[in-house]
Amino acid sequence: MKTEDRFDLPQGTLDLLIMRVIAIGPIHGYAIAQRIQQMSREALQVQQGSLYPALHRLEYKKLLASNWQPSETGREAKFYELTAKGRAYLKKETENWERLTDVVGLILKGTLEGIS
Amino acid sequence: MSWLQRLFARKRMEIDLDKELHFHFEAQVADKVRSGIPESEARRLTRLEFGGMEQIKEDCRERRGAAPVLVLSYPAWQSDFAGDPTVVGSTVYVETHPLTVVGIMPPGFFGDRIVERPPDLWTPLSNEPSINGVGTSLWPQGDEDTAWLYLLGRVRPQTSVPALQAKLSVILRQWMFAHVKFTAHGGAAKIPRQHVFFLPEGAASRHCSGKPARACEC
Secondary structure (H helix, E strand, O other), X not given: OOHHHOOOOOOOHHHHHHHHHHHOOOEEHHHHHHHHHHHOOOOOOOOHHHHHHHHHHHHHOOOEEEEEEEOOOOOEEEEEEEOHHHHHXXXXXXXXXXXXXXXXXXXXXXXXXXXX | OOHHHHHHHHHHHHHHHHHHHHHHHHHHHHHHHHOOOXXXXXXXXXXXXXXXXXXXXXXXXXXXXXXXXXXXXXXXXXXXXXXXXXXXXXXXXXXXXXXXXXXXXXXXXXXXXXXXXXXXXXXXXXXXXXXXXXXXXXXXXXXXXXXXXXXXXXXXXXXXXXXXXHHHHHHHHHHHHOOHHHHOOXXXXXXXXEOOOOOOOOOHHHHHOOOOHHHOEO
C-alpha cells in the first residue's frame, strides 16, 4: 500500500473503531489491529503505539473489560470485551458520528438557495 | 487499597502489559514468517514497526492514570521521612508534581558519582519533561549538541573491562572529533588523549575529581 493512501483519523475516531470491532466479540489487541485493517479494505493501519494506549485508556474508563484466555495459537492473550457502559457509549457515539457526517456532508455537497 | 496492595496491583499491571505487548510482537513475527520472510528478518522488521516498546508502555501507564514513580535515596528516606516504611506506595510532590514512591535505594548507593550533595531521588527519564516543563533537558531547544546524561550500567561477568574501555574510548574520540566545540581552539590535538574509564558504582569522583568518567583526561 502506498503511503498517500493512508490518512490520519480525526481525534476520537480510533476509540470508536476499536470499540466497534470489540462489539463483535471478545478479541485481543493484535486481532483488533488486523480486523480494522481488513474492514477498512487496507486503508487504515493502526499502529501499536496508538492501539495499546487507547485500549488501556478505555479499560481504565471501564468502557472495556479484559481477561486472559488461550488464543488461537494456544498462547495466552489479553481479550477485551465491551462493558454495559461501553455498549451504551458506543451506541451514543455512533449516533453522534452519523449525525456529524450527515451534517458535514450536507454542507460539503450541497448548495443553499441564494448562494451560487 | 493499602500501599502494599497498590504495589502488588502495579506489579501485576506491569507484568500484564509486558505480556500483552510481547504477544502482539510474536503474533506479528509469526504472520511475517508465514508469508515467507525468514525469522530473523521478520523479527527485525517487527522491531522497526513497533518503534519503542518502552514508550508504548509509558503511554499505556499514563492513560491508566498511573502517577509517575520515584525511588528515594536512603539518606532522603531517613531525613525527610524519618525512615517510615509506609512511605512506599504513597504520593510525594516534586516541584508540585505528584509522584508515587515505589522504593528506597540501599544505603551506600549515591548514583553515578559521589558528589557533595547526592540526589535525593531517581525517577524514569520520561518524567523529566513533565517536571522541568519548557526547560526540559530531554528535548533541548536549539542546542543539538547537549550532552548531560551520565550512564550507569552493569557489564556481563565475562566482559573484559580493558577491551570494553578501549572500544568506548574510540567511540568517545570519534564523537568529539565530530563536534566543533571539542576540536576548536587546538582541542583536536587533545582528543587522542581522551579515555573512557570503567569504575565501580559511585567511584568516579575519586578518580576524575567530579568530571564525568567518559570525558576525563588522565
